[in-house]
Amino acid sequence: MDNQSGLWSFSTRQVVYGAIGAALYGVFSWITNVIPLPAAGNVTFRPAVAVLIFFGIAYGPWVGLIAGLVGNTLGDGLSGWGFFWNWSVGNGLMGMIPGLAMAMIQDYRSGRSIGIGIGWGALGIAVGMLFASLTEMFVGGIDLSTALVGYFTPAFIGNLVVTAVLLPILMVAFAGVTSRRGR
Amino acid sequence: MLVAWKYRPRDTFIQRLDPRARLTFLACIILAVSGAQVWDIRLLLPLFILTMVLYLMARIEWRDVWRAWAFILFLVIFIVGINGLLAGRGGPTAVLQDQSAALYKSPTLHIPFTPWSITLTITVVRSFFAITQIVRMLTMAILAIPIPYTMDPSIYGVTFRRMGLPDKASFTMDLAFRFIPTLGRDFMITVDAQRARGYELESAKGGVISRLRRLAPLIVPVTMSAIVTGEEVIDAMDLRAFGARQRTWTRQLHLEIKDYLFIALGVAILAFFIAVRVLGYGEFWVPEFWYQLAQ
Amino acid sequence: MKLSEEYPLVVENLSFRYHSRPELAIQDVSFQLRRGELLLVAGASGCGKTTLARCINGLIPRSYRVDRAGSVFIHGKEVSAMSLVEVAQVIGTLLQDPERQIVASNVWNEIAFGPENLGLSTQEIGERIDQVIARLNIEHLRGRDTFTLSGGEKQKVALAGLLVMRPSILLLDEPLASLDPASAHEALAIFRSLADEGSTILLVEHRVEDALAARPDRLLYMSAGRVRYLGAVDSLPPEIDHREVKLPAPWVVQRVHQTQPTQSALQPPPQAVAEGAPLIEFKDVSFAYGDGPEVLHEVNLKIHQGDLIAVLGPNGAGKSTLVKHAIGLLKPTRGLVQVEGVDTRKMTVAQTARKVGYVFQSPTHMLFAPTVREELAFGPSNLGYSRDEIEQNVVASVAAVNLTGLEEYPPLGLSFGQQKRTGIASVMAMRSMIMVLDEPTAGQDYANYTQFMEILCGESGEDGKSLLTANFAATLFITHDLDLAVTYANRVILVGEGRVVADGPPEQVLRDFELLQRYRVRPTSLLRMNLDLLSKTGRFLPAEALAVYA
Numbered sequence A: 001m002d003n004q005s006g007l008w009s010f011s012t013r014q015v016v017y018g019a020i021g022a023a024l025y026g027v028f029s030w031i032t033n034v035i036p037l038p039a040a041g042n043v044t045f046r047p048a049v050a051v052l053i054f055f056g057i058a059y060g061p062w063v064g065l066i067a068g069l070v071g072n073t074l075g076d077g078l079s080g081w082g083f084f085w086n087w088s089v090g091n092g093l094m095g096m097i098p099g100l101a102m103a104m105i106q107d108y109r110s111g112r113s114i115g116i117g118i119g120w121g122a123l124g125i126a127v128g129m130l131f132a133s134l135t136e137m138f139v140g141g142i143d144l145s146t147a148l149v150g151y152f153t154p155a156f157i158g159n160l161v162v163t164a165v166l167l168p169i170l171m172v173a174f175a176g177v178t179s180r181r182g183r
Numbered sequence B: 001m002l003v004a005w006k007y008r009p010r011d012t013f014i015q016r017l018d019p020r021a022r023l024t025f026l027a028c029i030i031l032a033v034s035g036a037q038v039w040d041i042r043l044l045l046p047l048f049i050l051t052m053v054l055y056l057m058a059r060i061e062w063r064d065v066w067r068a069w070a071f072i073l074f075l076v077i078f079i080v081g082i083n084g085l086l087a088g089r090g091g092p093t094a095v096l097q098d099q100s101a102a103l104y105k106s107p108t109l110h111i112p113f114t115p116w117s118i119t120l121t122i123t124v125v126r127s128f129f130a131i132t133q134i135v136r137m138l139t140m141a142i143l144a145i146p147i148p149y150t151m152d153p154s155i156y157g158v159t160f161r162r163m164g165l166p167d168k169a170s171f172t173m174d175l176a177f178r179f180i181p182t183l184g185r186d187f188m189i190t191v192d193a194q195r196a197r198g199y200e201l202e203s204a205k206g207g208v209i210s211r212l213r214r215l216a217p218l219i220v221p222v223t224m225s226a227i228v229t230g231e232e233v234i235d236a237m238d239l240r241a242f243g244a245r246q247r248t249w250t251r252q253l254h255l256e257i258k259d260y261l262f263i264a265l266g267v268a269i270l271a272f273f274i275a276v277r278v279l280g281y282g283e284f285w286v287p288e289f290w291y292q293l294a295q
Numbered sequence C: 001m002k003l004s005e006e007y008p009l010v011v012e013n014l015s016f017r018y019h020s021r022p023e024l025a026i027q028d029v030s031f032q033l034r035r036g037e038l039l040l041v042a043g044a045s046g047c048g049k050t051t052l053a054r055c056i057n058g059l060i061p062r063s064y065r066v067d068r069a070g071s072v073f074i075h076g077k078e079v080s081a082m083s084l085v086e087v088a089q090v091i092g093t094l095l096q097d098p099e100r101q102i103v104a105s106n107v108w109n110e111i112a113f114g115p116e117n118l119g120l121s122t123q124e125i126g127e128r129i130d131q132v133i134a135r136l137n138i139e140h141l142r143g144r145d146t147f148t149l150s151g152g153e154k155q156k157v158a159l160a161g162l163l164v165m166r167p168s169i170l171l172l173d174e175p176l177a178s179l180d181p182a183s184a185h186e187a188l189a190i191f192r193s194l195a196d197e198g199s200t201i202l203l204v205e206h207r208v209e210d211a212l213a214a215r216p217d218r219l220l221y222m223s224a225g226r227v228r229y230l231g232a233v234d235s236l237p238p239e240i241d242h243r244e245v246k247l248p249a250p251w252v253v254q255r256v257h258q259t260q261p262t263q264s265a266l267q268p269p270p271q272a273v274a275e276g277a278p279l280i281e282f283k284d285v286s287f288a289y290g291d292g293p294e295v296l297h298e299v300n301l302k303i304h305q306g307d308l309i310a311v312l313g314p315n316g317a318g319k320s321t322l323v324k325h326a327i328g329l330l331k332p333t334r335g336l337v338q339v340e341g342v343d344t345r346k347m348t349v350a351q352t353a354r355k356v357g358y359v360f361q362s363p364t365h366m367l368f369a370p371t372v373r374e375e376l377a378f379g380p381s382n383l384g385y386s387r388d389e390i391e392q393n394v395v396a397s398v399a400a401v402n403l404t405g406l407e408e409y410p411p412l413g414l415s416f417g418q419q420k421r422t423g424i425a426s427v428m429a430m431r432s433m434i435m436v437l438d439e440p441t442a443g444q445d446y447a448n449y450t451q452f453m454e455i456l457c458g459e460s461g462e463d464g465k466s467l468l469t470a471n472f473a474a475t476l477f478i479t480h481d482l483d484l485a486v487t488y489a490n491r492v493i494l495v496g497e498g499r500v501v502a503d504g505p506p507e508q509v510l511r512d513f514e515l516l517q518r519y520r521v522r523p524t525s526l527l528r529m530n531l532d533l534l535s536k537t538g539r540f541l542p543a544e545a546l547a548v549y550a
């Protein structure tokens, strides 16, 4: 809750919220693997992504990176799916890039802040998922069109929709929490 | 539904290995397979067998792991499937100029409501490429799957510390593990609390958007209470001098000969695959008899 | 400075203001503590107790970067001039909620955390840990996962994690809040013995009556950030407001005598009409979570029109499990539960919720909406009430728990007490006939929760009916606070080891001390006094009302 400290500082604060973010992202992702969720075509939705983006925006790039990287790995681990390093890194980027916008946001309730949030969220999703999809060409030996059509597009659309719907709700709620106890 | 980590102490060679050795080995293999871009099944198959042996040595109970397998197999089929459909530019060069005879030619399918239509042709080359792909992917998956089942959650922190990460970053791992069961329980309580208010997750009313919105009553309380908790955890850790000095990690790790050998094996495999590539071998390869199938 | 050397802790006219607030959180507080002295700090919520603790352990001004007037000397050294490492080795701070103090997945690592941060040798850490484990005799917890610990055990482990740093000063901020009375009593005994061994202890606790069990040397009473009283605790000093902190009943009576005795606003809880069809009936209900051990055994229970039930019992007895059956969140593994004659198995939870309202213990598990209004509207709209029905219900329940004026405020921004009331209002808005509250007063301070229970059970204006009796056919609340049962209930159910071991009017059930003790319920001074005066009063009364008879 203190945006004064530098964007890249790494203190107890980043450790704690990095861990909490990772645990939340892991648990929520795992739950969406258990509880059925809305799906349209081959676009499946992972609501946890909104939480990841939110942690990036609220606590900066380090927290976003850890939450995505570790969180995704934990999620796969909990589901017992082994380890897909390129998707974990992709998720890391997806949380880290919105983190760069942390300093721009003071009042989490304002329409402007929410706009910034979704904008940077979209950027993060694009970069993160693009990285994961393209590396999949080397890992899975798929070709470019498969990577873009089969992987990137559904992931991007799904995550973007989730973020656009849930991120504003989280930001408004967070504004409430901060109004209670600021440092 | 309790969030349980799947680790169980077992007295196996794999679990007696030093975690650093195991992670290094995993990294080497992943690099060797996906980095070096070796596509010759004659090189991949032995590696596949090796990882399979290691997997069996881990002695993971089937009832624990079958879901994982189901997922992996689905993934493999999915990838190979769409790749077969969409295959065109990119990928290993051999598949690129694929002039080989067709094993099977599907009737032309018209995609409804679109001018497009596709004919699925499975050629000799492409079919064997699929097989090679499956072997590659399984090699990596089989090696990764056992990790969560066979690696004690409480040693990740010290493992990464000993592998060179700074104190704080390493401890983040341990802290994350500590929060997982708590947050899982909080989520379950929240589900009950909202159901007591007439909330029904199952009710499939409305489109995707409204159904996603209906998740807010579950996601928001869990996330926000975790955030409030965080503020106090920070104080608690500062008051116990976290990050004030170079940390001691009481949990000891010992690299023994077997560990060094294991690491050496991984590095050797990696070096070999790179060498093969540098020397210009390891291209995608199709056995002669496979061409016979086309006749 | 001569002074500060003989006293481990010296606070000199300390003042502090959080930058997000206009008013001072504490102003010119001064006191010294001697070696081995145990100081009890009491005061209503928001009076500055935690802030004082933060000033002493240096979180202020370290983490809360705001200028602070006055000074705090630890063994003669200004705390703000000390490093984290120094402070950590001199002062141990136990936070209110152990859940939030624990940072490791298993007990051993949790205790090792501090010493590891100090960079001590592995061998020394091992020795130190063995010592504290022996000292607090928690040998049986050594190998456990922290997640599986009960509240009391968590508290002990957290304390061990502090003692292992060998601090000479202990700050304990409401350490009893999350414990059942028996565990709380154990904890207090430990604090006392630590003081006897030479630790200087500052114990923050608004339940003075309970805290007296630690035999504090002095009492420091604060209100609105100022010290009102600092001195002995043998009798009730005039400066202390008996409505702000929980005092022994005799003290209150004595106080009320000094002023003039007044009848309390509390109405005699209307007696239940046990005849007629029960609203809820448990028939031989047994239950186990998954394939775990059986948690409830053949429970039989009837809840009637007009019941105002207090459910007592130790941690883990099965209270929450029991009441969750009433709304169908849990279905019995054997036997059946009927709500108005209908088997809960045949209804969805949503359907049952129209009849039975269930308020969970912690509001933080349910609050999510951007405004209080929307929060309260959530339940009714799920049950498909019409727009203006919902509007009426919301307005009514906001008024009921007096949150009027906060309708457009974010629930997550409210104080804990207000959040608690929002939680209850959001269930009231569903207009169910039966109200079930899981520990309605937990985590609130005395002043707040007595006021809050007065709102629920006290006369609320029209025709002298209480809010609950006016709105609900029956109410059932789980509590660890025996005095709530004594004061507000017309029926007490004692749950132990998954069985209902006693059921009847408080005057009857609470007479059997031997039974209470067996199920870790500690008789309070209020109960004792009520039993003594029962012949005159004819029923249990709150302390103030007893003054008339005593």
Ligand SMILES: Nc1ncnc2c1ncn2[C@@H]1O[C@H](COP(=O)(O)OP(=O)(O)OP(=O)(O)O)[C@@H](O)[C@H]1O
Pocket: A180, A181, A182, A183, C018, C020, C021, C025, C043, C044, C045, C046, C047, C048, C049, C050, C051, C052, C445
């Ligand atoms: N981090 C903070 N930021 C802003 N104001 C705060 C903060 N912490 C406490 N306050 C305010 O300072 C005052 C004193 O709070 P404090 O927590 O010290 O009281 P307390 O006696 O500990 O209350 P409780 O018994 O509820 O713990 C209150 O008005 C509170 O709202």
Ligand SMILES: Nc1ncnc2c1ncn2[C@@H]1O[C@H](COP(=O)(O)OP(=O)(O)OP(=O)(O)O)[C@@H](O)[C@H]1O
Pocket: C289, C292, C295, C313, C314, C315, C316, C317, C318, C319, C320, C321, C322
């Ligand atoms: N979700 C759950 N899964 C498995 N066991 C549980 C679960 N919830 C409670 N239990 C167990 O059931 C028993 C009764 O728990 P319950 O919460 O009903 O006790 P309680 O009387 O409410 O305790 P408290 O006073 O601490 O709230 C305990 O042994 C507890 O460990």
Ligand SMILES: [Mg+2]
Pocket: C049, C050, C051, C173
């Ligand atoms: Mg406090």
Ligand SMILES: [Mg+2]
Pocket: C319, C320, C321, C438
């Ligand atoms: Mg309970």
